[in-house]
Amino acid sequence: MGLTKTEIFTDKQNQIAQYAKVFGHPARVAILQYLFKLNACVCGDLVDEIGLAQPTISQHLKELKNLGLIKGNVEGTSVCYCIDVENWKKMKTVMSTFLDQDLNQKDCC
Amino acid sequence: MGLTKTEIFTDKQNQIAQYAKVFGHPARVAILQYLFKLNACVCGDLVDEIGLAQPTISQHLKELKNLGLIKGNVEGTSVCYCIDVENWKKMKTVMSTFLDQDLNQKDCC
DNA sequence: TTTATTCATTGCAATATTACGATTAAAGGG
DNA sequence: CCCTTTAATCGTAATATTGCAATGAATAAA
Numbered sequence: 001m002g003l004t005k006t007e008i009f010t011d012k013q014n015q016i017a018q019y020a021k022v023f024g025h026p027a028r029v030a031i032l033q034y035l036f037k038l039n040a041c042v043c044g045d046l047v048d049e050i051g052l053a054q055p056t057i058s059q060h061l062k063e064l065k066n067l068g069l070i071k072g073n074v075e076g077t078s079v080c081y082c083i084d085v086e087n088w089k090k091m092k093t094v095m096s097t098f099l100d101q102d103l104n105q106k107d108c109c
Numbered sequence: 110m111g112l113t114k115t116e117i118f119t120d121k122q123n124q125i126a127q128y129a130k131v132f133g134h135p136a137r138v139a140i141l142q143y144l145f146k147l148n149a150c151v152c153g154d155l156v157d158e159i160g161l162a163q164p165t166i167s168q169h170l171k172e173l174k175n176l177g178l179i180k181g182n183v184e185g186t187s188v189c190y191c192i193d194v195e196n197w198k199k200m201k202t203v204m205s206t207f208l209d210q211d212l213n214q215k216d217c218c
Numbered sequence: 219t220t221t222a223t224t225c226a227t228t229g230c231a232a233t234a235t236t237a238c239g240a241t242t243a244a245a246g247g248g
Numbered sequence: 249c250c251c252t253t254t255a256a257t258c259g260t261a262a263t264a265t266t267g268c269a270a271t272g273a274a275t276a277a278a
Binding site for chain 3: 163
């Protein structure tokens with residue numbers, strides 16, 4: 001069916017999955033890493049930097065923007081992207097509660 | 110095309126995406142949380158616990174096993190699952206280097 | 219005003235994912 | 249030896265994702 005049954009899971013579980021899903025493509029990972037590395041707004045070089053066609057990059061940017069992880073401001077003909085620091089922190093909190101579950105457990109299998 | 114162009118990304122980027130992808134479905138998040146909560150092996154209640162059909166759960170478990178995040182041991186007619194602690198730690202290291210990128214950056218957009 | 223630049227959107231083809239019914243395989247209990 | 253239990257696998261339908269060519273919209277440059 002290809003249709004995830006979100007109703008049967010908790011909001012938290014769906015939220016974790018939603019964040020993870022957006023990181024689940026190397027192009028989006030690469031875009032975010034580049035935005036961090038530059039430590040500033042990026043106006044346009046993303047298509048050159050990552051080797052995908054412009055519409056494809058645009059699509060990936062849209063997904064990142066939908067989740068609030070990046071912001072885009074129009075500047076003349078070009079658009080300027082950067083990490084949304086506030087929301088990135090929120091995301092980190094959510095993901096950490098999931099990843100840092102521990103592990104008092106000994107190997108039992 | 111539906112086919113991710115992994116060639117044009119670094120191994121690290123692909124690895125991050127691969128981990129993230131497996132967390133990108135709430136059923137797999139729920140399975141992992143349940144394994145952590147029990148703090149022990151789980152032999153079979155997963156289908157009752159999560160509201161999906163047995164073949165569906167089996168498929169999700171397979172993906173988690175392929176990435177090494179869980180282990181499964183046969184015990185009689187049933188199979189016993191638990192977190193693979195070593196590999197979970199390795200995964201955490203990889204994901205942390207990605208998520209903890211900071212942020213000297215001021216909001217520029 | 220025309221032309222160029224930059225990015226978003228649309229439309230579509232190829233492939234992947236999700237879910238489940240039906241079946242199979244393997245082990246135990248009678 | 250049958251029958252049950254448990255979980256993997258197969259096959260398939262529905263939907264989602266990825267990628268790009270073509271097009272559109274908006275601004276800047278000439």
